[in-house]
Amino acid sequence: MKKGFQGSPSSGPSARIAFDYKPQQRTRPNHARWFVSGLVLPLIGGIVAYTIATREDSFVEPRPPALSVANLPPIEIEKVTIPAAMPPSVLGDTVEFVVRRNDTMDRIFRQLKLNLTDLANLRNLPDVRASIDQLRVGDTITLVHDEGLLQSLTRRISETEILSVTRVNEGFRSEVIETPLDIQEVQAEGTIESSLFVAARAAGVSPELILQLANDIFGWEIDFALDIRPGDKFHLVYEQKYRDGKFIGNGRILAADFLNDGNLHRAVYFESADGKMADYFAPDGRSMRRQFLRAPLEFTRISSNFNPKRRHPILNTIRAHKGVDYAAPTGTVIKAAGDGKVKFVGTKGGYGRVVVLEHGAGISTLYGHMSRFAGVRNGQRVRQGTTIGYVGSSGAATGPHLHYEYLVNGVHKNPRTVRLPDAAPISDEYRAEFLTKAGQLFAKLDRAGAAQVASTLPQ
Template identity: 45%
Template sequence: MTTAPDNERRERLKAKREAALHRPVLARELSAGFTGRWSRRQWAQASLFATIGMLIAAIVPGFNPQAPVTTQTPRHSMALTLPPLPMSRLRGQHGDSWQIVRVSRGQTLGKIFEEHGVPATTMHRLLEHPGVKQALTRLKPGTELGLDLPVNGGLRALRFDRDDSHRVELTLVGNDIRETVIERPTETRTVVLSGEVGRSLYRSARKLGLDGKHISTLTDEIFKYDIDFNEDVGAKDRFSVVVEQTWREGELIRTGPVLAATFTTGDKLHSGFRFERNGKAEYFTADGRSLRKSFIRMPIPYARLTSGFGTRRHPVLGTSRMHKGVDYAAGTGTPIMAAGDARVAFVGWKGGYGRAVILDHGRGYTTLYGHMSKFGNYKAGQRISQGAVIGYVGSSGMSTGPHLHYEFRVNGVHRNPLSITMPPPEPLSGAALAQFRTQTRTALDRIREVENIIYADVDGDDDSSSRVAKKAAPVKGGPKA
């Protein structure tokens, strides 16, 4: 039987257990064996737990009981009046919505209008206006057009350059078209561009502002017969070119053809000058002789020689006979060029030659072209230039396959076109020579002046590939374009 003292004792023990279970750990550890003074171990433990608590409070603000509680800040909106639009914008007046278009390759006016939502009927109305069809039916890449397209309407105006100095603006007003011509002054400067070949002639010339056509003029027209550009040209060799540049409103809009050029390879100077003879532009040496040879030895591109000049066994007749020309094998339709400037003496069928053309070059020189598949657009009596296409390779007449039979005659006597010494071109004479010499002397002096400035320190500069320069001073009395 349980007595009252036992019950009291059990209640006291239970109360102590409950108190021990709810006592904080740190307090329980620090109070274990407490004698009134903390031991060194108790101080270390207290410091460790305090440091951990401070770090947790700093890193995780939620653990910090003193961290401020964010509250939702009320937001207010306010209606503000915008500044009024200009009247031109409000009414959609002229000049508020111009869109500039630069024509890309293959792009037509119809495509441009379609891309901008302009109906074809509007385009046809514009093309019927005087001068528009000629200016806009064949757009060159880079041509700039302006379209006035308001947001709330169709095309209101079209703007384009009629030429370098005049801009045309066509405004659509109801059923009418009003034309306004704006003058844009231009300035023409004759400049000398000079540079060294460096790593690449093409690259250096492009740095100067010359395009592919100018470079082809140097390599394929002026210096073609005097310089082998694959073998003879070094990095230190230099070239100078005289051209006319057209500027408008501070922008270079066009560079004209090469008027004069020099090319120095090693210690040798080559030069060429543009001059019009009988209304045709040619390039001449400094003493007035044409740089273009009188005759092309091979009047057909991409062909191989299959039969030379002399006695041979005829491939059709099977007999041994004189072959009075040379044969070039090529595919049917390959163009055939005139070997030199000439008058067309004969066009038609000529026995075993089949379809043939005979050219009279003057001074007793004639050439014959046989076995054509078809003729060019020339008739007997017409004058043609060297390189003009007079027909196309075929196999007409006595022929075993498509090829060109080419003959060269001097005063009616057949000569081998591969070995004969071609006659030199006719030099300038009389008043034409005097005018040419005046132009040549001025241009050449200007080139030398520019080169003396640019290459004065040529020995002290090793970076030849990057040395390109230009002189934009006028060349008075220079060669005419």
């Protein structure tokens, strides 16, 4: 995430589009349960890597008594890639360890029967401690050891950096090797027939990218749960990341058109040269954001709308429903709809566990029926998107949902239709830079559109 940019899905307008998407399996899914491996590989420098496969719950000594194909357990043969960054002079046995749940460096060293003093020495290197101790499931750590004495440790610590630690006479030496990404700009477009996600898939656009579009860019202008029509079109210019010619993942959307019910919505990503300003804007410099999220959670459905004349389901009396009920599983994160200050946190009659926020300009928001609070205190300042509590059914609730109210000068407004105040537009300081950069991106959208029109004309 670049400096100054707050546009993660968690800070989107509402994250109204949510679905059960599982990230792509890693290319070597077995590594999640089977720790490596190696195989007899003729390598320069005489490194012999061998393969032991073992279940994570029954660790087997990684070193067979003698290296012979006959006494290796049946395993799947797979290629071990020694990272290019590995110092070629290191001799020893190479283990590629794929981090599993609950793994720690201590546990890995113990399992591999590596010298624990080496680990302690590694941790004493400046800046290395955090880099080796922050493990994520699926990370690969390449360790070279000689009879348990660590010779080198290599792991990727970011998309563009590899940490490499090598034994030297006095101990260990660490360096961070830059592996820059090659960012390419690509375009995609699609027409919606049944759903946005189906259209995205047909256009080769990943679900994460289409969530960026729906949540971070157009989520304030278009209600993707209700307003999408067959015939709606999208057109994106976005980044793809490559390393050594290999596709690593998608980057951000740089410019987007969304034609909704005949209305063209258009946005561009702008990052100022000084790095202080980075966000999505309309062509005229208006922010794509609003000061409030339309809905402060990812909900399953709206279980009750704002309705001044509703019969209350429990009290069975005509009582105005002064908010919107968003059904969601117990424990679903509830976010502050806008920047503000906690005015009340506690239990209050039918609301159950409730938080009230004050946002200035006479606007306040209320969040009821929480199962628990997220450590918020009276008077505390919160930012838009801050987790303030979790969905529950405390108070007078028939099932888990968030009861959400939006008030202006004490008067209840319909949170789904109220005009939300705009976020700040592009400032004068950046206006010229914005117009230049945005103009270039919009030209790309226009050129592609023109090319498409031309290609459909009879020759």
